[in-house]
Amino acid sequence: MKHREARILVVGDNAMDAEQVCDMLRDRYPHVQATTDPKSWDSAFDALKPQLLVLAFKLLEASERFYLGLYRRSEVIQSLAHRTLLLCDKESVRRGFELCMQEVFDDYVLFWPLVHDAKRLAMSAHLALCALEQKQALEPLSELASLARRAEALEEQLAQQVKLGRVHVQHAQTTARLAQASMSRAMGGLSERILANGLDNALTVRDASRVEQAFGNLQRETLIPTLEDVVQAAQPVQDWVDTITSELAEPLKATRAMVHRARLSRPQLLVVDDDVFMRRLLKQVLTSAQYDVEAVGTAADAQLFLTTNRPDLILMDFLLPDSNGILLTRELKSGQFSGDIPVIMLTGQTERKVIVESRKAGAVGFVAKPFNRDLLLKKVAHHLAL
Secondary structure (H helix, E strand, O other): OOHHHOOEEEEOOOHHHHHHHHHHHHOOOOOEEEEOOOOOHHHHHHHHOOOEEEEOOOOHHHHHHHHHHHHHHOOHHHHOOOEEEEEEEHHHHHHHHHHHHOOOOOEEEEEEOOOOOOOHHHHHHHHHHHHHHHHHHHHHHHHHHHHHHHHHHHHHHHHHHHHHHHHHHHHHHHHHHHHHHHHHHHHHHHHHHHHHHHHHHOOOOOOHHHHHHHHHHHHHHHHHHHHHHHHHHOHHHHHHHHHHHHHOHHHHHHHHHHHHHHHHHOOEEEEEOOOHHHHHHHHHHHHHOOOEEEEEOOHHHHHHHHHHOOOOEEEEEOEEOOEEHHHHHHHHHHHHOOOOOOEEEEEOOOOHHHHHHHHHHOOOEEEEOOOOHHHHHHHHHHHHHO
16 A cells, blocks of 8 residues: 555544644645535545544544444444544543553544644554554455364364264165065065965965065065165265265365464454444454454354354353343354354443353353453453463
């Protein structure tokens, strides 16, 4: 990405301030735009798709409200890679620092009143774009790690299908053997009835030995060979099921090695939370700690993700729009999915009953919201290490 081509959007509530910010950036970044009309904030963001968003509101609380609202209103922001730069005054700089440490925003600049370091704004923009560039450069590696984990999930599915195939083949062979024995008994019984009473005088047996011999020949020459052919027809399938795992041993070994390296470099976490802003905040915090993070908002989306992926840990919100974290954790631990994935429950409800039920469902940890960043990362690292 060439920085001179970077798209920068300045959003604020004062036209003179916004234009001043643009003037300070325009020499280096000609594609900078400003909007101060609340009615056009969202549309300007969606149309420009900025790589850097500069928040130039006089009040820091206004910046928080705008950005939270943007995440709830805009579909573009969900998938757009971008950085945020918060402009502060003297009174709000401490709060700006805290919000950046919590990764609500990416960086802040003391802008009001203007200080002697007039280049600080352009320097912060440069650093933000460099960080975005570095993140985008790592995305192919993250995608590769994700593909490796999906391959691991496919290996588990293959093992299950091979096991199921063996069951089906054995069932078919057993059924054929039972049919063979049943038909043999039926033919023997029919032979005995004919020899005993001629089937209630329906026919007359003049030479019992020849009748018995005829039935015996029918069994040996026709019925038994036919049923044996049925049994043997299933044998190639049995052989294929028995050998497929060994034939795929080397590719599967390579897949496991790739998965192992992916886990060592960037463990994958699944965040399940229905609040858009909370998902983004968790994703930022965890991504900055070198984790690959997938975030979904419903139990159904989590179940869909788990059918083809096996994350190393799940952060589960207690309240979900289509279920709750306890029920979803129970499903996870019941064997419907990979039951050994550790689950940490996230919730604003700290009643003892919720904690106890979470533990009973199989959760390994519990984090109350609003969460403490350091405590959250410590718990995640602890359970990943286990």
